[in-house]
Amino acid sequence: MKNRRLFWTIVERIESLIDSGQYPAGSRLPPERELAENFEVSRPTIREAIIALEVLEQVEVKTGSGVYVLENPKNKNIHQNISAFELTQARALIEGEAAALAATTISEEELIRLNQTLTEMEKGANPEAADKEFHLIISTATRNSAILMAVNSLWTMRETSPTVKLAYKGVCSQSDVKRLDEHRAIYNALQNRNSQAARAAMHLHFNRLINALFEASEAKALEEVRRQTSQTRDLYSLSHLVS
Incomplete structure (x- = not known):
């Protein structure tokens, strides 16, 4: 159970680094071993996190090349x-x-x-x-x-x-x-x-x-109707003629 939760923590930390610009779009993430050392977790935990990031379309895994941050994550x-x-x-x-x-x-x-x-x-x-x-x-x-x-x-x-x-x-x-x-x-x-x-x-x-x-939503729509009605009333009002 703890390992299941742990890889999501790593996902969030890597996403935070991506958002901060440390790993910009198009860049390659550090190797699995280095990530494991940086986050002080096992390499299997890093693999699970990378799989999750790939499913979320944050990164792309290129066999023999590495893990790359996507330019425009579809999600x-x-x-x-x-x-x-x-x-x-x-x-x-x-x-x-x-x-x-x-x-x-x-x-x-x-x-x-x-x-x-x-x-x-x-x-x-x-x-x-x-x-x-x-x-x-x-x-x-x-x-x-x-x-x-x-x-x-x-x-x-x-x-x-x-x-x-x-x-x-x-x-x-x-x-x-x-x-x-x-x-x-x-x-x-x-x-x-x-x-x-x-x-x-x-x-x-x-x-x-x-x-x-x-x-x-209904309250917002009603308020918009009232606003438009007020504008129309002001536009066509004859009050200045009968006062």
Whole structure:
């Protein structure tokens, strides 16, 4: 379990170095041995990280030549075409099944860490980070690397897509109490090893979120209609003639 989480840490660190310009587009990453020494991990862990980066289309592995940073990672481009509604629906479907599976495989250590994220959410110091950690712990607990990769990719979309970030802005933080209660319900279902309850609790969590997104979208549309109506009224008003 720790090794599964460790290679994702290496993925994030390499991505950070790419974003900072240390490994610019078109450049070659250091050899596997050097990366292992720099990050103080095993070479198999570096191999797993490189595979993940290749799947995420951050790098290209050229046999006999090395690992190269891509010029324009495709995954960052497609994020711009995904709406917050599509993303939330996808997360509900994937993470609902992840929770159901995790209920049968989650360890006591992972349950303790899940409970710690609930404490952090309740304190309100950095609830967004705690929220993300909560969902990634569950995905890790499935013991399925493909599920973990899918959930990580969805979180990347949430954090990098301008459209999604704008839609989510304020929606999550407006219902901190409800969000905490929903996460507690998911945690309780996992603690009781109840797959059906875990899936249902996860679906309820995302159902509230997507409804909140719809309400925010409707409010924004209504405000735009009011603004346009006000402009039209000012344009055609006869008040100056009858005053």
